[in-house]
Amino acid sequence: MTTDALQPPVADARPIIRTHHGDAVEDRYEWLRAKEDADVLAHLTAENSFTEARTAHLEPLRERIFEEIKGRTLETDLSVPSRRGDWWYYARTVEGRQYGIHCRAPIADPSDWTPPLLSPDSDVPGEQVLLDGNVEADGHEFFSLGSLDISNDGTRMLYGVDTAGDERYTLRIRDLVAGADFGDVIEGTFSGAVFSPDGRHVVYTTVDDAWRPDTVWLHEVGTDAASDRKLFTEPDERYWVGAGFTRSDKYLVIGVGSSITSEEFLVDADDLTAEPRAVWPRREGVEYSLTHAVVGGEDVLYILHNDGALDFELVRVAASDPMGERHVVVPHEPGRRLLDVSAYRDWAITEYRRDGLARVGILDYATDAVREIGFDEELYAVGASGSAEWAPPVIRLGFASFVTPSTVFDYDVERAQLLLRKQQPVLGGYDATEYGQERVWATAADGTRIPVSLVWKRSHGHPGDAPRPLHLYGYGSYEHSIEPGFSVARLSLLDRGVIFAIAHVRGGGEMGRQWYEDGKLLAKRNTFTDFVDVARHLVDQGYTQPDRLVAEGGSAGGLLMGAVANLAPELFAGIVAGVPFVDALTTILDPSLPLTVIEWDEWGDPLHNPDVYAYMKSYSPYENVREGVTYPRILAVTSLNDTRVFYVEPAKWVARLREVGADALLKCEMVAGHGGVSGRYNSWRERAFELAWILDVVGAAELTS
Template sequence: MSEPSAPAVPARPTTRSHHGDDVVDPYEWLRAKEDEQVLAHLAAENAYTQERTAHLEPLQERIYQEIKGRTLETDLSVPSRRGSWWYYSRTVEGSQYGIHCRAPLADADDWTPPVLSPDVAIPGEQVLLDGNVEAAGHEFFSLGTFDVSTDGTRLLYGVDTQGDERYTLRIRDLASGGDLGDVIPETSAGAMFSPDGRFVVYTTVDDAWRPDTVWLHEVGTDAATDAKLFHEPDERYWVGAGFTRSDRYLVIAAESSITSEEFLVDATDLRSPLQPVWPRREGVDYSLTHAVVDGEDVLYILHNDGALDFELVRVAASDPEGPHEVVLAHVPGRRLEDVSAFRDWGVVSYRREGLSRVGLLDYGSGALTELAFDEPLYTVGASGNPEWAPPVLRLGYGSFVTPGTVYDYVVETGELLLRRRQPVLGGYDPEEYAQERLWATAEDGTRIPISLVWKRAFDAGDGPRPVHLYGYGSYEHSIDPGFSVARLSMLDRGVVFAIAHVRGGGEMGRQWYEDGKLLHKRNTFTDFVACARHLVAEGRTTPDLLVAEGGSAGGLLMGAVANLAPELFAGILADVPFVDALTTILDPSLPLTVVEWDEWGDPLHDPSVYEYMKSYTPYENVREGVAYPRILAVTSLNDTRVLYVEPAKWVARLREVGADALLKCEMVAGHGGVSGRYNAWKQRAFELAWLLDVLGLAD
């Protein structure tokens, strides 16, 4: 049987002209999302991909069943205490979405979460929201807001049924189970009740999908009368809002990727004037939390003014620009990332030696006590701590080999209480797997960390192994060692999984980020190539046994390394890839473009940035006369962050030079892909089956 033919993509040239440079683009017409010919082309691409991967359907099904078989489908989360209730979620076998529940406290002094069983009735359980009920009749469902009022009587929730990250807010009366008349469409995620429950604070976006306005809605009134609390006109900034854990203030923040400005609003009078904290200064990034120390309202502020990896200071809340006390001085290589205040102590999240850390802050002495863990690679963070005065700190923990774990840390005694470890069915034994960190050397001599995990059964000196190398490298976002049930399907077939912690991410501190952005962006790409070459040089793999994966900005990385070193990889999986970066960043009318200029530069007004971006953007640098690895690009029609047109154009251009490139476009999904856990498992099974096929392991 002959191979199916790829869809023909007609060339309809348009010319882009900037800084005296004319670029003819034959595929820009694919941007017309509503055009019937564009939709027909995407359908044809999906049909072609389906034909080309039809032989993998049995393997896809096996992997899907492996993921499903390792997952406890009917399960409950660890309850988190808030007010007079324990809050938790359920999953039920056969159901796509979680069910959000609560049960009353048996004792007001009890901070030990009840051990719940799916088979045992929970006294007083109340279902607050069943995602499966709310999703009925919709192909896509995402919950962007879930907040219960302080008195526990009402639920605020926001739903997106398109994948475009615009949510409709509703308020549910938890006594009757019915919704109030309040309906607020077109909001961002993360709305919240005021502490007294009278108001809802939410944000909306502009035409470029930038959150730009904070609103105040009085419960029971028409949303058309909502008050505008704050509007940010500068298109480089986005806005957000949230109440301090103390319920003393509403904090409104305007932020770019390098600059921030925050304002306080008295939570008892939300229509009162905003109180500026520190005025906006280009390049100064800060965040704050409120505490009460010796009876005084204070702010703990993390900032980078003269402190590259940030320092922590304390100021009077009544005079934020007045005298400040340095609590944690700047230490190069210790990147302070977040501070969170509780009544009696604070929590600082930071990075050191390429790993996440959590420390307890003593308000009196300023001492920071780091919580210790005994694995060489791990990820840890504070989460699920809504209360102001708890005796314990809830932590999330995991590693490549340790499934997701919930701990409660008893602050008074230092005891670490295991509350739950994610069950992995089918006899999973962490001792059968190993994890390690290696260091590659970049072009400029910088040492680049690589984290690896593999199954020990494949240690037996049988030569180079298949390697699945993952990378991201943008926005100071760190890719940390974490557990994945789906990944076991690769490891158990002898594949080594590796993360290249390239510059542009945040793994090694702020300078690591600075050295992989703007006019240093090429470091991100060459670092990844250096990691691949190191794995080959060390004899751990060979190019025909090496596949690469990255998504979003990591998809830009995938496109760039495909052009830089196509000979190093057998296959590349690019998920929602930002591969037509220059075209996007040149157009300020496109979603989120202007806010991205601090990350990539402004090619619209700066010829040097234009020239630099043009030198690396994947779509414009596809090479002729080279053998590209096999490429699979996965995208979503309703993605508002990286538009589907970017991978669609890229795949068309790759085929022009003879590359074996496939495009899979989810027609009802967003940036995060399909919704629903079973749908997500099937999608991941499809991707892993393709990777295994490239590696010659499609048994």
């Protein structure tokens, strides 16, 4: 059968009428939400079959790309060991195995903080395998770890496993001395469970029916979960709850937060059944986070907050009187967005953004001075991975750029010296000098300058010399920044002459808090028009042309993809929408759906506010599919068990697009969640599928380096 003869699945039209604020809307495809219905499953299966048939001609290219990814990856490898207590902890990957293996080895010299140089092909003296993901995943199509923690004395391990993709984890506890699990089994937990400092208890959270983490529990190791003690519950549906211990082990911190408001509670670690006490009572619109330190013999809290400080400031207060005098440590500075502070015994790490790039600095307790750690690339991503130890002489940093593979440094604080521990090997003769990266700026219709990050292979010419295939990525929500990091898979595009670009549109966090504020709620359209303006800029400047331009985004970035497809379909040859939030209005109108009420702070409340309703209806992709236009080719990828963006959204969107003659494909993973398939080989094949489709759309499928 030829691809021209293939006919796409046609979803039945089963209209329902939805009425809000006097506006009646007919929805023909809402019936697809019935996940367990045989007709729905049959339709999704038919969509998968159609997509596979329509892309069958790309199978050889998919296989080549998969082999390129595999061939550039050192499959049997070791992570850089991290120190905790008497052990070095690290992970192994083994050729042919999907999942990592978590291990540890004893520390030979307690005074030596230099991690041992381990060879993946050699035995490690005293190595102990803590958890082999391949063993745990055996018999399951999906496997994900949501919690993994070791007790301070190194004798116990907890781990939480999800085998469906719905991000609900079964928690177990292992005796590392005996090498066997305790009888404790706790079902339905959220991610991030931790041991108490004495290792006798586990603190974990559970979710409500809307998938909102709302309750913190205390479990005593060796007892029935039915007797677990409820430490805290948050009844307000707008707030998530999380819990963890300070690095000092002094306090359990219970954090409560919405998109715009937060509150934190302290519980003394030696009396976990005590009533949690609020640090600063919540005030609408005020966000803060804290870390504990000891300065001058006094217990203090370093608090990062935005009370009268748009881009946040850092203050220090007495732990015994957090509502008392505030000592300003790092004052508010417009355009320098303070992100995090993490305290150690002798100093703290601060993380912030300036000029669109991530920064890391060391805070001196005595002087309040911050010493920034410098890097010499124009574009890069950097972050502190931290240490479980209270008094380390070094901090662990992760660094990468578009052209520099993921790199691990230890930073010697006293000597102000970066110590290279490892750089991700890229096999096959990768040479960073063969690739170029730079930041350019596009101008939005309202005059705002939008940063755009570019990477390309130099042998194909400098961007702008002649129009080239271009892959444009965007997100633009939740103040989340898309970093210019390294990707092995992306090399398969660059080597075929494709330019890769990130449009750092408003709604993200790249340029500070105001950048986020200007792309949310009733300013959300800026996110979409910024992306369109970036695409036009890249065309106008000769980087590419519409028939060679593919856009991509996932989740809220999938909403962006759906919106720009409606706004400027003529600008793009293709669009990849991953787990796309394309039926936004329907979702945000229904408070019974997971996360809806929490999302009102990000998008607005269309259920109760007619202005928000009208605004969201004006841009929601499913609501605004247009007649009489030629849409770009569209690939929508989703997962049946996604609890964040339901599969039904792209399923409905594709059905509606087909009504207007669009060439739209739906690929639904039937055993996966929001992050897609599990297992590294499965993930590589999934990405190879998408990259082959992109190359086919831009006419570069047969090009090589």
